Amino acid sequence: MTGFDLSAILKDPAYVAMLVHGVEMTFVIFVGSWILAIGLAITLLSIRFSPFRFGEPIVAAYVSYHRNVPTLVQLMLWYFGIFNLLPNGLTAWLSAHNAETIFAVIGLGLCQAAYFSEDLRSGLRSVSPGQMEAATALGHAYLSAMRFVILPQGIRNALPPLINHSVSLFKNSSLAIIIGAPELTHAVKEIENLSFRTFEIYLIGTVLYLFFSLLIMGVGAYLSLRADPVRSARA
Numbered sequence: 001m002t003g004f005d006l007s008a009i010l011k012d013p014a015y016v017a018m019l020v021h022g023v024e025m026t027f028v029i030f031v032g033s034w035i036l037a038i039g040l041a042i043t044l045l046s047i048r049f050s051p052f053r054f055g056e057p058i059v060a061a062y063v064s065y066h067r068n069v070p071t072l073v074q075l076m077l078w079y080f081g082i083f084n085l086l087p088n089g090l091t092a093w094l095s096a097h098n099a100e101t102i103f104a105v106i107g108l109g110l111c112q113a114a115y116f117s118e119d120l121r122s123g124l125r126s127v128s129p130g131q132m133e134a135a136t137a138l139g140h141a142y143l144s145a146m147r148f149v150i151l152p153q154g155i156r157n158a159l160p161p162l163i164n165h166s167v168s169l170f171k172n173s174s175l176a177i178i179i180g181a182p183e184l185t186h187a188v189k190e191i192e193n194l195s196f197r198t199f200e201i202y203l204i205g206t207v208l209y210l211f212f213s214l215l216i217m218g219v220g221a222y223l224s225l226r227a228d229p230v231r232s233a234r235a
Contacts, residue, residue: 004199004200005197005200006200006203006204008195008197008200009191009195009197009200009201009204010204012195015191015194015195015201018187018190018191019184019187019188019191019204019208021182021187022182022183022184022185022186022187022188023184023208023212025101025181025182025183025184026170026173026174026183026184026212028101028105029101029104029105029108029173029176029181029183030169030170030173032105032109033104033105033106033107033108033109033112033169033173034109034112034166034169035109036105036106036109036110036113037108037109037110037111037112037113037115037116037169038113038116039113040109040110040113040116040117041113041114041116041117041119041120042117042120044059044062044063044113044114044117045117045120045121045124047059048117048121049124059117062114063114063117063118065114066110066111066113066114066115067114067115067118071107071108071111071172071175072175072178074107074110074111075103075104075107075108075175075176075178075179076178076179077107078103078106078107078179079099079100079103079107079179080179083099083103098181098182100176100179100180100181100182101176101181101182101183103179104173104176104179104181104183108169108172108173108175108176112165112168112169112172115165115168116162116165119158119161119162119165120154120155120158120162122157122158122161123153123154123155123156123157123158123159123161124150124151124154124157124158126154126157127150127153127154127157131149131150131153132145132149132150134149135148135149135150155227156224156227159220159223159224159227160224162220163216163217163220163221163223163224166216166220167213167216167217167220170212170213170216171209171213174209177189184205184208184209185205188201188202188204188205
């Protein structure tokens with residue numbers, strides 16, 4: 001088989017269906033792990049800012065582990081290690097409900113939570129202490145000041161790194177191929193094996209990842225603009 005021919009991939013309904021399914025599963029993994037990550041990140045942040053200091057070293061250890069162990073290794077630990085330690089009934093249920101995707105969501109979500117929590121923490125720490133003093137002077141209690149004054153500014157400050165790490169999370173969804181999750185990279189590899197059109201299918205996969213990464217960055221830039229009242233007014 002010689003010559004460059006994208007139509008050999010794009011005009012084959014079976015290959016297109018595999019690509020569409022791969023994109024769908026990539027977004028299932030991305031959205032699921034993002035929701036898990038942001039929810040856990042807020043929980044970690046709450047523990048870190050709570051008056052009970054015993055939680056600080058626990059959160060620090062959690063963040064250190066997930067930021068220093070490769071994501072690929074973490075995924076393999078979850079699927080090839082922890083999965084096999086679960087009760088037989090639970091492993092059977094997971095196997096019948098796409099265990100590879102479930103563990104990809106868990107592994108990526110737990111890992112990304114460490115990065116999100118640090119992004120949010122940095123955003124809150126960048127808010128001037130005078131903001132809390134001013135809110136208190138205006139009659140706000142601590143919780144009210146956090147809700148209406150500190151948190152909005154902290155989240156706005158944290159948006160750029162949160163967006164960057166969200167794009168990284170989307171790209172890291174391709175690591176789920178190592179545990180057999182049927183995402184986009186897995187679909188690309190399967191089509192290569194069937195069509196022998198290596199350059200064409202990897203080019204298509206590259207373009208798809210680039211397009212969706214830029215789309216996520218564009219949405220993030222729009223949210224950043226809307227969150228900044230000064231820039232929003234100028235726009």
